[in-house]
Amino acid sequence: MPDTQRLGFAAYGRWTRQAVEANPWRQPEDALQFLDIGQDVACAVATTASGNLSSTIKPLDTTRLPGLQSLLAHAQDDTAPSSNATLANLDGDLRSNIPAAPNTPVQDHYRIRSFAEWKNQTIPVQQPSPGTPAASAPTALAPGQNLVLPEEAGQGFHIAFTFAGADADLTLFLTDRERRVASDQDFVFYHQPSAAQGAARLLGKQKEGMHTVERAAVYLSALPERVQRMTVAVNMDVDSGLTCASLSYAELSMGCATASWTFQPPADPAIRATAVVELYRYTSADGRAVWKLRAVGQGWADGLDGLAKAHGVDVA
Incomplete structure (x- = not known):
C-alpha cells in the first residue's frame, strides 16, 4: 500500500x-x-x-x-x-x-x-513412491445416508451441480433447527447469490463439455450461530414448466480438502424441485461441535415456490 x-x-x-x-x-x-x-x-x-x-x-x-x-x-x-x-x-x-x-x-x-x-x-517435483496410495474417488451417497464432515469442511465446503438435458438452478437455504429461514436474506438463489456476508454463495453456472455445471461455496465456520441447518436444493427453470424428468443427467458433487461425495437426485416426472442434501450442526458423543451431511432427495411438485415456502421464504 x-x-x-x-x-x-x-x-x-x-x-x-x-x-x-x-x-x-x-x-x-x-x-x-x-x-x-x-x-x-x-x-x-x-x-x-x-x-x-x-x-x-x-x-x-x-x-x-x-x-x-x-x-x-x-x-x-x-x-x-x-x-x-x-x-x-x-x-x-x-x-x-x-x-x-x-x-x-x-x-x-x-x-x-x-x-x-x-x-x-525450481525444485523438481518429487514423484510419489510405488507404495503411495492414489487420491480416493468420491463416495457415492444413498438416500437417507448421513455422515460427519471432516474438520476441514468448516474452512471450505464446495458444491457442484452437474446436469444436462434442460435448464436447472442450484439453491441454498440457511435455516434454524426447524428448517425455517430467519429472513428472506437467508435464501440463496440466482437473484440473490450470496448470504451471511458471503459465507454461503453461488459461484456461477457454465458449460463444461456436454454438461452444465453450477457451483457454490460454503464456509461453515463463518456461518452465524442462528444457522443450524443448510439445505442444498435444485429446481427446474421456473419459466420452462418442465419436471426433473427432463434432466438427462443430474449429479451433486460435494467436498472439502480431504474428502468428497456425490449424490444423484431422482429424475421424478412429478416434481420440479428437490432438496438434495442437508448440512446440520451436531454435538458428537465426546462433546465436540461438528457438522453432518445427510442425503435427502425430497421433491416438490410445485417447484421453487413450494420449496421456498417450505423453508419459510415469503414468495408473495
Whole structure:
C-alpha cells in the first residue's frame, strides 16, 4: 500500500479461465475490465465524483470477506532457506529498501526472470513412491445416508451441480433447527447469490463439455450461530414448466480438502424441485461441535415456490 509500504489486499474475487481468455488485453486501460469479468469482486480502488480513479488506495477489510479471511488464517509462509521470495522477506523489502551493506544490491522480487533461470531455481517435483496410495474417488451417497464432515469442511465446503438435458438452478437455504429461514436474506438463489456476508454463495453456472455445471461455496465456520441447518436444493427453470424428468443427467458433487461425495437426485416426472442434501450442526458423543451431511432427495411438485415456502421464504 502506498501510504504504509506494507502488504495489503487491493482486490479480491474469482475469475474463470474462460472469462479471462475471452477478453482482449492490448491496452493498459483493458486492465480495468478484469474487475468486470470476475465473480464476487471487491476492490479497494474507488472512483471520484468526476468519474476518475481515486489516488487513495486503502486495503480491503478482510473481516468482511470470509473466503479471504479463511485463506489468510490457514496460509503458511515458506521460510525454507532455499526460498528467496517469502511473504516475510517481501514485506521487509517494501518497508525498507536500504541495503544491508554498502554496494549490496537490493533484491527485486518483481523483476522478470527468464524461463531458464526460473527452471534452474525450481525444485523438481518429487514423484510419489510405488507404495503411495492414489487420491480416493468420491463416495457415492444413498438416500437417507448421513455422515460427519471432516474438520476441514468448516474452512471450505464446495458444491457442484452437474446436469444436462434442460435448464436447472442450484439453491441454498440457511435455516434454524426447524428448517425455517430467519429472513428472506437467508435464501440463496440466482437473484440473490450470496448470504451471511458471503459465507454461503453461488459461484456461477457454465458449460463444461456436454454438461452444465453450477457451483457454490460454503464456509461453515463463518456461518452465524442462528444457522443450524443448510439445505442444498435444485429446481427446474421456473419459466420452462418442465419436471426433473427432463434432466438427462443430474449429479451433486460435494467436498472439502480431504474428502468428497456425490449424490444423484431422482429424475421424478412429478416434481420440479428437490432438496438434495442437508448440512446440520451436531454435538458428537465426546462433546465436540461438528457438522453432518445427510442425503435427502425430497421433491416438490410445485417447484421453487413450494420449496421456498417450505423453508419459510415469503414468495408473495
